[in-house]
Amino acid sequence: MKTIFCFGEALWDCLPEGNFPGGAPLNVAFHLNQLGVRAFPVTAVGLDPLGRELVDIVRRWGVRTDFIGWHPTLPTGTVAAEINAQGDARYTIREDVAWDDIPVTAQLLSAVGSADAVVYGTLAQRSVSNRLQLEKLQQASVNTFTVCDVNLRPPYDDHERVWKLASQADLVKLNDGELRTLLDDTRERRSLEALARLFATEIGVDAVCVTAGAKGAGLLHAHEWHWCDAKPITTRDTVGAGDAFLAGLISRLLDPHTAPRECLQHACRLGEFVASRHGATPLHAER
Numbered sequence: 001m002k003t004i005f006c007f008g009e010a011l012w013d014c015l016p017e018g019n020f021p022g023g024a025p026l027n028v029a030f031h032l033n034q035l036g037v038r039a040f041p042v043t044a045v046g047l048d049p050l051g052r053e054l055v056d057i058v059r060r061w062g063v064r065t066d067f068i069g070w071h072p073t074l075p076t077g078t079v080a081a082e083i084n085a086q087g088d089a090r091y092t093i094r095e096d097v098a099w100d101d102i103p104v105t106a107q108l109l110s111a112v113g114s115a116d117a118v119v120y121g122t123l124a125q126r127s128v129s130n131r132l133q134l135e136k137l138q139q140a141s142v143n144t145f146t147v148c149d150v151n152l153r154p155p156y157d158d159h160e161r162v163w164k165l166a167s168q169a170d171l172v173k174l175n176d177g178e179l180r181t182l183l184d185d186t187r188e189r190r191s192l193e194a195l196a197r198l199f200a201t202e203i204g205v206d207a208v209c210v211t212a213g214a215k216g217a218g219l220l221h222a223h224e225w226h227w228c229d230a231k232p233i234t235t236r237d238t239v240g241a242g243d244a245f246l247a248g249l250i251s252r253l254l255d256p257h258t259a260p261r262e263c264l265q266h267a268c269r270l271g272e273f274v275a276s277r278h279g280a281t282p283l284h285a286e287r
Contacts, residue, residue: 002116002254003038004029005108007137008124008149009099010043010058010068011077012050013239013280020239020279021057022079023099024121024149027240027280031247031270033063034284037254042108042137044069044098050076051098061281067108071098083237091153093123100127109140116254119246121149122165126156138168145254149246150174152181167203171253173246176212193227196220209249209264211242217268219249221260228264233276240280245271 008025021030025041032039041063045051047070054076058065077097082090102124112118118141124130138146148169150162159182166172179195180186190198196208200220211217216230248270252263273287274280 001036001038002251003040003114004032004117004119004250005040005042005067005112005115005137005141006032006119007042007102007134008121008130009077010041010045010054011079011094011097011099012054014078014080015237015239015279016083017278020281021054022240022280023077024123024151024240024243025119026058027243028119028149028247028250029063030058030061030281031244031274031284032251033061035247035251037247037251038064040064040067040111042067042102042104044071044074044102046071046074046076046098048075050078067105069098069103071101074098074101081237081239083239093153093156099124099130101129102133104133104136109136112137112141112144115141115144117145117147117250119147119149119250120165120169121151122162123151123153123156125161125165145170147171147173147246147250149243150178150182152178163203166199167205169205171207171209171250172199172203172205173209173211173242173249175242176210176215179210192218193220193225196225207253209246209267211245211271213238217245217264217271219260219264221253224260226261226264228261228268230268231272233272235275236278238275241271241275243280244274 006025009023013022029039080092249267
């Protein structure tokens with residue numbers, strides 16, 4: 001069984017339909033676990049009812065909670081998400097919460113050295129504390145496959161920081177809007193393949209994955225560009241669809257016998273499934 005550590009936020013997505021467990025790294029860990037991967041969220045919650053409920057749910061998922069810290073003073077994170085008619089979400093993210101101060105313990109540093117992959121997002125790097133803790137994690141996993149999940153969430157979207165974080169990874173995943181924003185191509189002068197190749201060259205990585213919503217997704221892997229068209233679905237909300245996509249992609253890329261195009265197709269189908277359900281963590285058994 002593969003082992004993956006997912007560093008970043010754990011929170012409650014407050015949607016019109018109710019409150020759902022969320023946070024990109026936690027969502028990725030959930031879906032990896034559903035896919036038969038041993039996934040450890042590395043995050044923090046508060047010593048409050050929301051924190052206890054969140055950890056209880058993660059345990060019921062069957063996801064390991066060894067490295068979910070309990071913050072003594074900061075509250076559990078929440079995000080207010082407004083969903084438009086197309087199912088797209090707009091987020092208001094609470095500040096000064098437990099996941100802004102994620103602990104990296106000696107036990108974690110010992111365990112991560114033998115991991116198959118480490119996933120980290122850009123949002124959690126809004127705090128100085130987390131940036132320092134991620135550096136410790138990276139130093140302990142220097143020979144481990146690393147994935148940077150770009151999430152440009154204003155005002156926590158410092159481009160210089162995102163470029164740096166992306167350059168430290170083996171695989172970078174981002175959506176088409178984020179890619180065009182980072183490369184200042186908002187007028188869509190170039191194709192996604194051209195932009196992905198430019199981005200990969202600029203940061204010196206071998207793999208870049210770009211999601212494009214209802215159009216599909218592309219993967220630049222070992223200098224080859226692969227594309228998968230999206231299948232039509234009835235969208236409920238897109239919260240967590242990109243996280244499910246990433247989990248599906250990683251789970252297959254870690255298998256050397258699976259072709260990159262097949263990895264991409266698997267990721268697209270899983271992302272579409274989540275977008276057709278409410279919340280970020282529907283059970284795969286519903287597929």
